[in-house]
Amino acid sequence: MHFNKMSIYQIYPRSFYDSNGDGVGDLAGITAKLDYLKELGIDMIWITPFFLSPQRDNGYDVADYYQIDPLFGTMADFEELLAKGKALGIEFMLDMVFNHTSTEHAWFQSALAGDEAKQAYYIFRDGAEIPTNWLSKFGGSAWQYVSHLDKHYLHLFDVTQADLNWKNEAVRQELIKVINYWIDKGVMGFRFDVINLIDKGDFIDDNHGDGRKYYTDGVRVNDYLTELNKLSFGKNPTMVTVGEMSSTTIEAAVGYSARLENRLRMIFNFHHLKVDYEAGEKWSVKQFSLVELKKILFDWQLGVQAGDGWQALFWSNHDQPRVVSRFGASDPAYRVISAKMLANAMYLLRGTPFIYQGEEIGLPNASFMDIHQYRDVETHNYYQILREKGLVHDAVMKILAVKSRDHGRTPMPWSGGDAHAGFSTTEPWLGLIEAYRDINVEDALQDNNSIFYHYKELIAMRKAYSIISEGEIIPHLMEHSQLMVYERRLFPQRLLVITNFSKNNVALDLSTVALEEFLFGDMLLHNYTYSVVQNSTLHLRPYESLCFALI
Numbered sequence: 039m040h041f042n043k044m045s046i047y048q049i050y051p052r053s054f055y056d057s058n059g060d061g062v063g064d065l066a067g068i069t070a071k072l073d074y075l076k077e078l079g080i081d082m083i084w085i086t087p088f089f090l091s092p093q094r095d096n097g098y099d100v101a102d103y104y105q106i107d108p109l110f111g112t113m114a115d116f117e118e119l120l121a122k123g124k125a126l127g128i129e130f131m132l133d134m135v136f137n138h139t140s141t142e143h144a145w146f147q148s149a150l151a152g153d154e155a156k157q158a159y160y161i162f163r164d165g166a167e168i169p170t171n172w173l174s175k176f177g178g179s180a181w182q183y184v185s186h187l188d189k190h191y192l193h194l195f196d197v198t199q200a201d202l203n204w205k206n207e208a209v210r211q212e213l214i215k216v217i218n219y220w221i222d223k224g225v226m227g228f229r230f231d232v233i234n235l236i237d238k239g240d241f242i243d244d245n246h247g248d249g250r251k252y253y254t255d256g257v258r259v260n261d262y263l264t265e266l267n268k269l270s271f272g273k274n275p276t277m278v279t280v281g282e283m284s285s286t287t288i289e290a291a292v293g294y295s296a297r298l299e300n301r302l303r304m305i306f307n308f309h310h311l312k313v314d315y316e317a318g319e320k321w322s323v324k325q326f327s328l329v330e331l332k333k334i335l336f337d338w339q340l341g342v343q344a345g346d347g348w349q350a351l352f353w354s355n356h357d358q359p360r361v362v363s364r365f366g367a368s369d370p371a372y373r374v375i376s377a378k379m380l381a382n383a384m385y386l387l388r389g390t391p392f393i394y395q396g397e398e399i400g401l402p403n404a405s406f407m408d409i410h411q412y413r414d415v416e417t418h419n420y421y422q423i424l425r426e427k428g429l430v431h432d433a434v435m436k437i438l439a440v441k442s443r444d445h446g447r448t449p450m451p452w453s454g455g456d457a458h459a460g461f462s463t464t465e466p467w468l469g470l471i472e473a474y475r476d477i478n479v480e481d482a483l484q485d486n487n488s489i490f491y492h493y494k495e496l497i498a499m500r501k502a503y504s505i506i507s508e509g510e511i512i513p514h515l516m517e518h519s520q521l522m523v524y525e526r527r528l529f530p531q532r533l534l535v536i537t538n539f540s541k542n543n544v545a546l547d548l549s550t551v552a553l554e555e556f557l558f559g560d561m562l563l564h565n566y567t568y569s570v571v572q573n574s575t576l577h578l579r580p581y582e583s584l585c586f587a588l589i
């Protein structure tokens with residue numbers, strides 16, 4: 039299937055389904071739930087890292103790219119998952135963390151033991167003085183001193199995640215070998231973690247910023263990706279690849295994903311998910327503005343379209359708070375309707391949908407009250423940093439309550455009647471959402487009107503209508519503070535999406551924007567049962583969302 043018709047489902051295995059009663063989800067747990075995913079209609083599953091790892095960053099700290107962490111099962115479990123998925127028409131995408139390895143990886147251990155060839159796999163600098171002012175994304179300096187070597191090594195993330203040296207050809211060869219190993223097993227997709235950070239530039243210390251501009255979208259990233267493509271996944275044109283891009287630009291994103299460049303199929307960018315950052319700072323509380331959100335989304339839609347690039351469409355992942363709490367309404371009166379509205383707004387855009395586990399049943403954020411309920415390394419680091427900056431405990435907890443990555447990581451509630459929500463037979467590794475008795479898979483499957491079936495319909499529509507998978511994107515009413523309105527065109531077809539992001543009734547006279555002919559079109563998707571129209575005016579109710587087609 040062409041990647042523009044696909045919908046990909048992201049699984050964070052430790053929180054999906056626990057098959058062996060240790061409180062942590064596993065690969066056999068995914069196999070057990072394949073029928074559920076088949077029912078939803080997705081085409082590919084992206085599984086976040088399950089390779090051998092000390093789990094300091096929940097698997098994004100890989101100690102061996104060829105082995106499965108016993109926490110998640112065995113190679114036999116993975117092979118069974120792959121085979122059973124394929125039999126259902128579901129393919130798999132693995133998460134390649136190639137910017138860094140765990141410091142427990144054999145390469146890094148040899149480097150520490152003095153092996154110079156392995157030291158050249160990483161980014162070591164001589165001397166006790168901190169080489170540059172670069173900051174780790176998880177807080178503090180990005181350099182760690184190793185006294186017995188009298189050297190510093192670079193870690194853009196946790197101190198246990200040492201950055202690899204892509205300038206070293208031996209490193210690139212090793213990583214290509216890893217991809218080919220998994221391709222040989224039958225894996226059909228790869229997600230590349232922070233792949234635009236792999237070229238570290240020239241280590242200039244500007245003494246002002248945090249180093250970001252020296253290691254983001256470096257000049258050699260394109261060449262590295264071209265090489266990777268040519269020597270591994272590029273040999274099979276049906277392979278699906280997505281690069282996770284940290285703070286990238288539209289121009290760079292086009293270079294990474296444009297059809298003729300032969301690098302990656304598509305990219306993730308996060309600019310639209312920074313719309314609730316105060317002055318660019320994640321650890322802050324800010325009400326988002328729809329006008330700003332639209333500006334970011336449509337600048338990217340138009341820019342990437344103009345360059346013939348391709349984007350992943352997503353609202354959430356394992357690093358993000360839950361979308362319904364963030365951009366919709368998590369109170370019971372509006373949770374379902376706003377979750378459906380958000381799905382329409384995002385997944386009818388130009389790109390490939392990535393649906394994150396639990397989003398299809400409208401999971402809200404966790405309601406942790408105690409710092410000890412959080413597990414994430416970044417959350418704990420920032421708790422300390424914010425306290426040291428002078429914020430009192432309660433103020434920090436308020437920020438964590440909307441920003442912690444753990445909101446996206448709470449275990450899937452499979453049923454409401456069970457003490458552990460049917461996720462496990464024992465206490466899960468991270469607390470459940472409070473409302474799991476009302477919000478769970480079992481109930482969603484029994485209710486024809488649930489968010490689940492709305493997602494199912496959206497996924498099926500993308501396959502059925504080329505205008506959704508291929509059409510041109512045209513935004514409307516960019517300055518409207520409550521509505522998101524856009525059109526897709528694939529001559530002579532036209533599709534119009536109108537979504538009300540607010541709790542208020544909003545009237546829109548379609549004749550003022552020359553869109554009234556859509557009122558004679560087909561209603562392809564709606565989150566209410568009927569629409570209210572007077573002459574050419576649509577009277578939209580709270581979070582109402584419709585999709586009209588002239589086909």
Ligand code: TEU
Pocket residue numbers: 095098099135175195231232283284320356357416443
């Ligand atoms: O995240 C990369 C990334 O851009 C981080 O800045 C991330 O958004 C972070 O959560 C900021 O708050 C990827 C993975 O998705 C993440 O889980 C890993 O922790 C990280 O890389 C390091 O491998």
